[in-house]
Amino acid sequence: MSKTLFDKIWDAHVVSTVENGPTQLYIDRHFCHEVTSPQAFNGLRARGLKVFRPELTTMTADHNTPTIDQDKPVKDPISRNQLDTFAKNAAEFNMPLYYPLGHDKNGVVHIIGPENGFTQPGMTIVCGDSHTSTHGAFGTIAFGIGTSEVEMVLATQCVLQTRPKTMRINYNGKLGPGVSAKDLALYTISKLTTGGATGYFVEYAGEAIRNMTMEERMTVCNLSIEMGARGGMIAPDETTFNYVKGREFAPKGAEWDEKLAYWKTLKSDKGAKFDLELDFDAADIQPMITYGTNPGMGMGIQESIPTLDQIDEAGRISFQKSLDYMGFQPGEQLLGKQIDYVFLGSCTNGRIEDFRIFANYVKGKKKADNVVVWLVPGSWGVEKQIREEGLLDIFTQAGFLLRQPGCSACLAMNDDKVPAGKYAVSTSNRNFEGRQGPGARTILAGPLVAAAAAITGKITDPRV
């Protein structure tokens, strides 16, 4: 029988099925960070349990960490306690893959996973973080879990999951110049809405996806959760294999050959049935920005915010509440609007290619005086590349500073908070109320639109 890519990986990881209930799924790689894990370790302690397979969990501190002075003690005592607890748990449970602040493998969990070769095709991957979908770019089943489930994985290397429905989205043709993977994702979410893929696992396919680098594919899969999907995935191909090969934790020698032969079978068969299949033309996609307080409220940078009569009646109160928060009017165009902050970074757009795009645009130009810009690499690996490729010199000459790795202003648990009422053009993944600080107003965009905003101080079409 014809199988989808999803079916193949799922079926290979079924340990048992609960009668009339969920599937017991084996997990190949568990990523763990300081914010969603302490209560899970507490749970193990309370039950007198050990970690079942410590070598299958990779631990990094990223969410609640400063992006300056990481060599000094963390100032906020509550944050410091959380990081100390993380260290204590790693030691007490004998976790071999623990990367604290300052470690050369430390960084945003969804960036260090692929970077070090932990993420490999065909795997099941979980993390107490909804953007775990990022790893789907390698042809994996990767999804976010809650802390109770983190405890289950630590205790048994399994989770109980209901099999989701499958959706395939095909992007036909090529993306236009100046249009990025982030734009493709924001465009898709704007069409499907934030709940449009709830209950589904999405496979991204088509020419525009095939043409993407691994980093671009990670950006697309990263944002799957923003339309409610359990996860997103892309069939592995030569681009994938070339990326994985030679990385520290990737298979080597005969094991590589064996794995590669299996990975080449990981694609949806001809005639495989999806519960839903959608098609988009890549050429229709423009550089995108969001105007509201969820990632589905996005539009082409040249377009105008919808008017009230374009919104269905049940949603009007929420729509108006959202625009009131943003300080925008229905029907307004945002091009030329003055902004205050720019954030380049996060698991969505904190990889080297994002910094190259930004550097390429700002080279020989000067940062706008009215804008505060945070450039936050996703990992020390990315930071090193920024230096080695000479991008740091370009940033310095244009008036930008480079910060240290972490999730930073994406969720603003640290000091990187956008003040109330201020506008931030952000390459992160969520424009929810208060996401980047209480009262902060977030406009999501790709790295190129962010670069243009950093130079002009306004919302600017980078293609013009």
Next chain:
Amino acid sequence: MEKFVTLTSTVVPLPIENVDTDQIIPARFLKATNKEGFGDNLFADWRYNKDGSPKADFVLNNPVYGGNILVAGKNFGSGSSREHAAWAIDGYGFKVVVSSFFADIFKNNALNNGVLPVVVSAEFLAEIFDGANKDPKLTLTVDLENQTIKNNANGKSESFEINSYKKECLLKGLDDIDYLLSKRELIEAYEASRK
């Protein structure tokens, strides 16, 4: 986990769509290392002014509304996977959340903490909002055994879906982890089969 069988309660209506987990519990409150106390910061940015005083226009601060059932607009719990959102709802005292649509991860997290998400039709939801607006003493009865929810103001009831395994867990107060730990041999056999 606490058992859940049946509940009759007044409701707290929140007729907003797409309530994300950053609204339920903002990220700056996620620095704790235990599960207690999150209820105090449930909906913090909608509930409190900058100086910590309550915002009079937010429903949790309106003394006419109360009870153990939160009723919210569609797509409740979207966004971050933080289980702290479920801990905050549970910690505040809600045992049931009613909406016409829930985000997946939130739904799982709620069930893993003994909080029952009940999906109702858009019409049923609209009638609760209307009814509670007219009479804040409106009550709902949620019966897990029979999988029904009744609006006691107009007498209408609906049945709701729940996975039979999860239903059993809630009725008996069992955690998933108890089940998984009982399957240790199967897990080891699976691992051996892949080598």
